[in-house]
Amino acid sequence: MAITGTTDAGAGPIRYGMVGGGQGAFIGGVHRIAARIDGEFTLVAGALSSDPARAAASAAALGIAAERSYASFADMAVAEAAREDGIEVVSIVTPNHMHYPAAAAFLNAGIHVICDKPLTATLEDARKLSDLAKASGRLFILTHNYTGYPMIRQARAMVADGLLGDLRLVQAEYAQDWLTEDVESTGSKQAEWRTDPAKTGVGGATGDIGTHAYNLARFVTGLELDMLAADLQAFVPGRRVDDNAHVMLRFQGGARGMLWASQVAVGHENGLKLRVYGTKGGIEWSQEDPNYLWFTPFGQPRQRITRGGAGSGPAAARMSRIPPGHPEGYLEGFANIYAEAARAIRAARTGAVDPEVIYPSVTDGLEGVAFVAACVESSRANASWVKLGL
Amino acid sequence: MAITGTTDAGAGPIRYGMVGGGQGAFIGGVHRIAARIDGEFTLVAGALSSDPARAAASAAALGIAAERSYASFADMAVAEAAREDGIEVVSIVTPNHMHYPAAAAFLNAGIHVICDKPLTATLEDARKLSDLAKASGRLFILTHNYTGYPMIRQARAMVADGLLGDLRLVQAEYAQDWLTEDVESTGSKQAEWRTDPAKTGVGGATGDIGTHAYNLARFVTGLELDMLAADLQAFVPGRRVDDNAHVMLRFQGGARGMLWASQVAVGHENGLKLRVYGTKGGIEWSQEDPNYLWFTPFGQPRQRITRGGAGSGPAAARMSRIPPGHPEGYLEGFANIYAEAARAIRAARTGAVDPEVIYPSVTDGLEGVAFVAACVESSRANASWVKLGL
Amino acid sequence: MAITGTTDAGAGPIRYGMVGGGQGAFIGGVHRIAARIDGEFTLVAGALSSDPARAAASAAALGIAAERSYASFADMAVAEAAREDGIEVVSIVTPNHMHYPAAAAFLNAGIHVICDKPLTATLEDARKLSDLAKASGRLFILTHNYTGYPMIRQARAMVADGLLGDLRLVQAEYAQDWLTEDVESTGSKQAEWRTDPAKTGVGGATGDIGTHAYNLARFVTGLELDMLAADLQAFVPGRRVDDNAHVMLRFQGGARGMLWASQVAVGHENGLKLRVYGTKGGIEWSQEDPNYLWFTPFGQPRQRITRGGAGSGPAAARMSRIPPGHPEGYLEGFANIYAEAARAIRAARTGAVDPEVIYPSVTDGLEGVAFVAACVESSRANASWVKLGL
């Protein structure tokens, strides 16, 4: 029961700001909880909304001093960079099309960036942001939060340790049903921007959840894609982006896979599942029951490895806060990305790199946007095989 | 608790014979149990093996009179047709390449046929057999046994009754792991013929289990395929047929699907699963837990409908023998095909057709063989879209 | 995949008769299917109902010759014993209070007995029948059918092999909900006799299903009871026997347990579950998902052992008919009792005993009736500790 994840931020919390995430938003609140859980961060500045009144009210409600509630992210980047007690890192939680300009402003101001996924709404923006982030010398952490789940870390370690042998198959899926009907026309703010290509990008389900499934598959297996063939569909009449994606995958080295992302699969809430099979073993993990990793060594019974329990190793333990049998969930997984970010930021203060720290990077973000673009391109070409345009 | 499935064969059992299924075979024993469960059939003749000694020994062990143990199916068809007390129906349980000649012999002799799946090893044979069966006026029952599971009947009825609304998505899979290694080279008789294209046909996993998944999808949904795109693979070096198949499906009317069949997915025994989603609901069923059907009406909690329990209707009840909570399994599902066959045969004696009887037909068999052929053709053309060559 | 259970009765089926089980009965049909599955038995005589018309009609429907359909079990015992081709064994499937007189008649006539459980309706009858059966030299097989499930055999073997270490705890339960309301007053024939003390005995849920849970606990663990304390209740107003039983168990040697039997637990169909814990391991099994046995060796991950799969040994294999992943169910488990009976009967023809054959005996039956009596006695004494009156 060596739980190493709890930190309690003895060294004093890291000052951070937020762009987006004002009242009524969903993911901003999640980021703030994630930042709070370990006490590693303190929120001191924000450009929380493009609506000035909402921005101010949101800031006040969050205890941000009025003078550090900014009307625009551009102002915020400049002003915070100039302060002695300015933020070290900014969390960007806007709709997708604003990721690039906001992130660019902070990177250019020398401020680390934590950014929600997908990286950007367009592949062009993604390439520019990737180049900029790499040139900036600043940290760029993409919140592909599912990579923060302890049992996903465990799975990745088991693959790396060869427990599955040579990988053959990857079956990934992310099924939801909240877009089964035309809710974007009936007042759902979340649905509105997530189905508007100008805000969300060319992919619908592909971008919103397909990228998560794809990122998770890569994260656990370490495989790189060779090419894909995609059959996208918008089942709801009038919908401007796909709400269902069927994708066949060919990885470099010969492994193959399937990926299914759907927002019209009635009965699913956040059904992200990953299955990986190799010559020596197979694993299975489901986001809705994240404390279990099912592992079958070939020729042996299926095992249920629990987070922190027997068979669960150090890769999971450093991402855990409590003993096995007490379930951790989505927020803790999300917080683990922030915990990794905190470690990276503290190390970066002296120019160091903590070799144990793992987080999704701007490169992963570019890969995700390229995945969406490739899916759309393939589907338009009648599901022809397409390589990623990295 | 209206259980209507048990028949106890008051009218006297139907005389049947068997081709194949001698000592050491697997599926022949299953057919015999299926035929016995309701007491509807009695085994009186056989050509149980191409090896005469094994044929005779097998017949004796099964209580078949010596003079009705035949050296060849051809002899058997002729001799039984000539007997007053000859068989009414024959069960053909040989390897796939023998299905056509054996079935043809009995149809030509005026004897009904129950035949294991897939229909034949080649599409050419399948077409010929389909034509012959239709012309013969005899019954042809293909043992796609999974269609006999009560909750599959329930699912089919729910789709037909509109509980799922307009269908959008079909996700089918059949995952096994018994061919993870090169067992065909190390003495497994089952593996040997099932990976030999001359005996099994052009498809490996595709033919052996992919056809089951495909048939089940069609049976439950009533959808007809428009086209498919398949990516087949033989992961085990030297294997002559596919051991893994990834298939994208487009159905007539606009529904889409994916199908995965694998014999190298470590951790799976007979993981046949079907999920269907429509505008109003979704269902999920797994062969390894066959007494449950999961149903989500859109906007309501997920329900676990049990065989014979609340929410389970007459379509399931007529295929059930015991009350809910007492699990039925694979053999009962298989026996239900035989029970339907018995009803059809008794009706056919007077030229009647029992309108409630449902069983997979020679047309379904042709469809299955065409599915395998299309998968192979598509995969050879780099996963191009292909229509079935019916 | 060494499946050894299928027998196909090469040696010719055993002639058997049936007492009870006429049209409209439930358990008689189950016995007949169980007898048919392996082809080991053929039904040739019966006293199927105390109503002569129903007896005759039932016999005709089952293909029993008219002269071997008897008006009473007494006549049947005498007549069949006198026939050259008389039955070797009789199946008694009447309500409980008739078990004793019927069984006595056949044992006295020198005919083996297969009898439904509980053994008798009263402890006095049970003692007499136990003495008679032992003195008779005939076989007496009690259909505590759950002991026929392959994974129960596996569990028993694992306990015997010491994989659980010294046993500490047994948690057994059998939960149903079909008597949640007063259905015995509204026309349910099954409910009527099962809640009538004159027919069912002093225990309601205790006798009908508690005996199954208790028998299963003993069968798997090999433990013998020291004493019990029971708190019985009839929740439905007017019900004459208990519909819920809470029982604490103390076994000889120090292990302890709890047993819960209920017929008013809404949401349960046939929720028979057994959990056993020792110093080295724990196991868990559920009748509604009988192909899985969950095993945790202390300090290791929980394993899901499947019937016939990795970790499943010969004790399960000799009770199996088909490969792992193809579920077997209640009827196959029931048939396994008949399969064991067939082996025992064939051995008994030459005075031999097959050492591998395991079945619940008249002694187990006496133990079960004594368990019910002790529960009732304890509950009347305000849940005092009571020893079994064997």
Next chain:
Amino acid sequence: MAITGTTDAGAGPIRYGMVGGGQGAFIGGVHRIAARIDGEFTLVAGALSSDPARAAASAAALGIAAERSYASFADMAVAEAAREDGIEVVSIVTPNHMHYPAAAAFLNAGIHVICDKPLTATLEDARKLSDLAKASGRLFILTHNYTGYPMIRQARAMVADGLLGDLRLVQAEYAQDWLTEDVESTGSKQAEWRTDPAKTGVGGATGDIGTHAYNLARFVTGLELDMLAADLQAFVPGRRVDDNAHVMLRFQGGARGMLWASQVAVGHENGLKLRVYGTKGGIEWSQEDPNYLWFTPFGQPRQRITRGGAGSGPAAARMSRIPPGHPEGYLEGFANIYAEAARAIRAARTGAVDPEVIYPSVTDGLEGVAFVAACVESSRANASWVKLGL
């Protein structure tokens, strides 16, 4: 998807202190995370250890100012009460025997108390503390954290709304295996104090986890105990408190129940389960999968209600932070107790009481300690029926 639980503490966090919870402790860290998640609390003072060096180091690591790190809780209570910026509430996370003196000191100083469970190590202390707390006019919140799970709130609301009808049965269990061996003799600090009657009280498993199961049963059902009969056992030789408890329950009004608490049940981590059955429905909940509540309305299929999904109402929603399908866990449930505490504290500033706030009180704590005492008394009297000594 009306998620109302997230607060983000706009009104400014509540100052709190902690007694116990220094480096190496488990539950103190959990309390701190729970206090941080919503940003409602800020930790400003502590008496974190009876070892002064450890106390100081722990305080420093947590960012507590040196002058507010106290050598004793007595000093802390006095000093903080005297400060203008003193703590409003203290969290007491020591071993059980220190709960009473510590809580008394703060209540006497006019400071609200959040206290870990069980309330005290002895029934005498529990009575005194209960009286003191009621007389003090201060808030007393006991962290029976499982009452904070959203689906437990949902279950409680469903019972209160009559969806289960009149309650008949309560089956509660809490199974662990971490004390399967004599770890208290081999260096486990947690095991040492939890098996030492001087620190933990007279109950072992009974007090540590049995109280949780008992509290949860009462919380969900609203039932009050009439009497219990308990059979306790210490299976591990030399253990000074029970490690397994079997308890039969009789509630006022006629409902009955069983409770099982074990720390030697191999294969269980934190297996807290609650099942409740009434005349109209049944529910089932498991702590290890806390986002699901299984509900069967009598005569309908079993439903899986997910946290925030269809069928989940406002009682769950006010305890939730994120949408359905994104699992919440133990820490969020714990944080919900702190969130309720925060609401109660803010209301108490003006003498108000928030009618929606629900938390386990000192009365619940007294009930729990009385439960342990009654179990021990009953067990010593050979499982006689005992009433709670409230």
